[in-house]
Amino acid sequence: xxxxxxxxxxxxxxxxxxxxxxxxxxxxxxxxxxxxxxxxxxxxxxxxxxxxxxxxxxxxxxxxxxxxxxxxxxxxxxxxxxxxxxxxxxxxxxxxxxxxxxxxxxxxxxxxxxxxxxxxxxxxxxxxxxxxxxxxxxxxxxxxxxxxxxxxxxxxxxxxxxxxxxxxxxxxxxxxxxxxxxxxxxxxxxxxxxxxxxxxxxxxxxxxxxxxxxxxxxxxxxxxxxxxxxxxxxxxxxxxxxxxxxxxxx
Amino acid sequence: xxxxxxxxxxxxxxxxxxxxxxxxxxxxxxxxxxxxxxxxxxxxxxxxxxxxxxxxxxxxxxxxxxxxxxxxxxxxxxxxxxxxxxxxxxxxxxxxxxxxxxxxxxxxxxxxxxxxxxxxxxxxxxxxxxxxxxxxxxxxxxxxxxxxxxxxxxxxxxxxxxxxxxxxxxxxxxxxxxxxxxxxxxxxxxxxxxxxxxxxxxxxxxxxxxxxxxxxxxxxxxxxxxxxxxxxxxxxxxxxxxxxxxxxxx
DNA sequence: CCAAAAGTGTTGGGCCTACACCCATGG
DNA sequence: CCATGGGTGTAGGCCCAACACTTTTGG
Numbered sequence: 001x002x003x004x005x006x007x008x009x010x011x012x013x014x015x016x017x018x019x020x021x022x023x024x025x026x027x028x029x030x031x032x033x034x035x036x037x038x039x040x041x042x043x044x045x046x047x048x049x050x051x052x053x054x055x056x057x058x059x060x061x062x063x064x065x066x067x068x069x070x071x072x073x074x075x076x077x078x079x080x081x082x083x084x085x086x087x088x089x090x091x092x093x094x095x096x097x098x099x100x101x102x103x104x105x106x107x108x109x110x111x112x113x114x115x116x117x118x119x120x121x122x123x124x125x126x127x128x129x130x131x132x133x134x135x136x137x138x139x140x141x142x143x144x145x146x147x148x149x150x151x152x153x154x155x156x157x158x159x160x161x162x163x164x165x166x167x168x169x170x171x172x173x174x175x176x177x178x179x180x181x182x183x184x185x186x187x188x189x190x191x192x193x194x195x196x197x198x199x200x201x202x203x204x205x206x207x208x209x210x211x212x213x214x215x216x217x218x219x220x221x222x223x224x225x226x227x228x229x230x231x232x233x234x235x236x237x238x239x240x241x242x243x244x245x246x247x248x249x250x
Numbered sequence: 251x252x253x254x255x256x257x258x259x260x261x262x263x264x265x266x267x268x269x270x271x272x273x274x275x276x277x278x279x280x281x282x283x284x285x286x287x288x289x290x291x292x293x294x295x296x297x298x299x300x301x302x303x304x305x306x307x308x309x310x311x312x313x314x315x316x317x318x319x320x321x322x323x324x325x326x327x328x329x330x331x332x333x334x335x336x337x338x339x340x341x342x343x344x345x346x347x348x349x350x351x352x353x354x355x356x357x358x359x360x361x362x363x364x365x366x367x368x369x370x371x372x373x374x375x376x377x378x379x380x381x382x383x384x385x386x387x388x389x390x391x392x393x394x395x396x397x398x399x400x401x402x403x404x405x406x407x408x409x410x411x412x413x414x415x416x417x418x419x420x421x422x423x424x425x426x427x428x429x430x431x432x433x434x435x436x437x438x439x440x441x442x443x444x445x446x447x448x449x450x451x452x453x454x455x456x457x458x459x460x461x462x463x464x465x466x467x468x469x470x471x472x473x474x475x476x477x478x479x480x481x482x483x484x485x486x487x488x489x490x491x492x493x494x495x496x497x498x499x500x
Numbered sequence: 501c502c503a504a505a506a507g508t509g510t511t512g513g514g515c516c517t518a519c520a521c522c523c524a525t526g527g
Numbered sequence: 528c529c530a531t532g533g534g535t536g537t538a539g540g541c542c543c544a545a546c547a548c549t550t551t552t553g554g
Contacts, residue, residue: 020313024272024348024359063270063357067348096346096361098274098317107313109274109359111346179532197517199534223532224524239515429505447544449507473505474551489542 023108026071027058027147028078029094029154030115031137031188033171038137038187040151041078049104050144056151057132058110068093071113078132079117090116090170094154102146114154116170159188164240166208169231175212177226178202189243201241207234273358276321277308277397278328279344279404280365281387281438283421288387288437290401291328299354300394306401307382308360318343321363328382329367340366340420344404352396364404366420409438414490416458419481425462427476428452439493451491457484 030041042054057078061070068091076086094112102108137155142148161167162185169176171184182198202208209229216225280291292304307328311320318341326336344362352358387405392398411417412435419426421434432448452458462478 020273020310021271022274022311022359023270024274060270061272061348061359064350066350067346067359093345095343096317098311098361100314100316109272109311109317109361111348111359177533194518195532196519196534196536201516222526222530224534226533427506444544444546445505446507446509446546451543472503472553474507476506494544 021107023106024061024067025058025108025110026061026067026074027056027097027110027112027150028071028075028115029056029112029151030075030079030117031154031158031171032117032119032134033184033187034119034134036183036187038155039134040137040140041132042135042140042143043078043132045144053142053144054135054140055144056112056147061111067111068113071111071115075115090167092157094150094157097146097150099146110150112150112154114157116158116167118171118173155188159243162188163242164237166231166234166237169209172231175217175228175230177217177228178209179226181209181229185241185243191244193244205234205237205241207232208237271357273356274311274317275308275358275360276311276317276324277306277347277360277362277400278321278325278365279306279362279401280325280329280367281404281408281421282367282369282384283434283437284369284384286433286437288405289384290387290390291382292385292390292393293328293382295394303392303394304385304390305394306362306397311361317361318363321361321365325365340417342407344400344407347396347400349396360400362400362404364407366408366417368421368423405438409493412438413492414487416481416484416487419459422481425467425478425480427467427478428459429476431459431479435491435493441494443494455484455487455491457482458487 028041032039032041041057043057045051045053045055057074059070059074059077061067065073071091071093072086075081075089075091076083079086092114094114096109096111098109100107102110137151143151158167168181168184168188172180178199179195181202182193182195185198186193210232212228212230217228278291282289282291291307293307295301295303295305307324309320309324309327311317315323321341321343322336325331325339325341326333329336342364344364346359346361348359350357352360387401393401408417418431418434418438422430428449429445431452432443432445435448436443459479460482462480466475467478
């Protein structure tokens with residue numbers, strides 16, 4: 001213990017062999033909105049422990065890459081999407097999970113990331129790529145390790161970020177209707193929003209969305225065709241778009 | 251590379267010796283409000299690299315503790331405060347910094363924490379404890395490693411959290427005046443707030459503060475004695491206490 | 501008496517909720 | 528022609544920024 005104290009990178013002597021060895025991994029909480037419900041990308045474990053249980057995709061951080069790069073690489077591998085596609089996706093560090101007992105085999109510190117993707121085609125199992133599949137959020141059994149907690153933290157985070165960032169557009173394709181955007185909010189928050197007020201709010205927030213010139217599209221066949229919009233240049237929402245009753249709807 | 255892929259904890263074979271070795275540390279961004287200005291706890295490095303430069307306090311995570319426990323332990327060691335005192339302090343995980351080149355000696359992944367402390371006595375250099383000292387935020391030179399960025403991220407985070415949490419009371423002693431609480435906001439945000447409106451806002455937010463029965467105290471000698479308050483049971487502010495002009499004042 | 505800080509009151513305007521109402525399309 | 532969803536308008540109310548004013552202390 002004293003050896004480690006003395007080896008602190010802030011002061012004292014330094015011995016490269018004195019540090020306690022850790023494995024560092026990334027875990028991914030990847031969300032999408034499909035069929036009007038929130039879905040999450042999960043894999044099925046083939047090995048003990050937790051064999052047969054669902055888990056978040058993830059893997060080791062390599063010696064020459066940052067955790068963020070590792071997360072993007074794993075995302076590409078698990079979804080089977082091209083590197084060009086995944087490079088544009090929204091990926092955000094959530095937090096780091098470091099309980100000594102979180103992995104029964106050894107000491108693993110995991111940096112969790114949250115990714116939001118539009119309704120992409122089903123992840124292909126092409127080549128080496130994974131058996132990852134979309135499952136409704138909450139409609140899966142208990143997950144392996146501490147992944148239930150990671151997933152819950154991720155859900156809470158994106159719910160909060162929808163309030164004061166333009167993040168919702170990350171769930172939508174390049175061009176989308178305001179109805180689709182509203183459905184993102186309703187699905188993640190689990191509430192219904194007033195359509196006219198939502199529209200005004202979004203359109204009066206500078207840089208949130210911008211109209212597409214000629215476009216008009218039908219969402220589900222019925223009703224008046226809706227105008228199309230693109231994501232705007234803004235990152236933050238001023239003022240924020242708060243969910244109805246105070247906080248949370250867990 | 252393939253060996254590491256196959257060793258991923260989500261699938262495939264698993265070899266405990268195949269994982270890339272990392273050192274895991276914690277770094278602490280400890281803030282206080284002293285003399286009406288925001289100050290941060292820094293140490294001076296005695297070793298290369300960055301010998302003589304200022305840095306954030308921190309150290310290795312031990313094999314049998316979580317990063318959070320390591321952060322609290324380091325905080326106690328650096329400030330010289332008793333374990334009972336530090337156990338009550340607000341400590342929050344900021345984010346993890348994992349750039350491969352962030353430490354020139356070896357691969358170090360650091361989990362950064364932010365701590366908010368009231369105006370405690372100068373950290374004693376007692377016993378083994380550190381040469382840590384308070385310095386005005388921004389009034390120090392460039393820091394070692396990527397600590398400038400960590401510190402900037404921490405400042406942004408606490409500024410944002412003041413808006414929608416009761417965090418500001420963590421900067422105050424057990425009993426405080428509304429003037430002291432307002433000074434916390436003004437100091438961290440770098441703006442002036444309207445006193446009457448601030449008072450109303452705080453008092454009408456349920457659970458933010460509660461009045462101390464008989465108390466009344468003078469802040470700086472001059473003026474009418476102010477009533478004393480304690481931190482209330484609430485954690486979040488509804489509605490939030492937004493800073494004046496949109497975002498940021500960097 | 502004056503300066504400084506605490507505390508109370510008031511008012512005008514902005515924003516937002518909650519509706520009512522038209523428009524365009526598919527069946 | 529009716530159900531469905533897009534889009535516009537409007538009235539009421541709540542909240543809040545701004546500022547005037549009183550109170551209580553130290554010098």
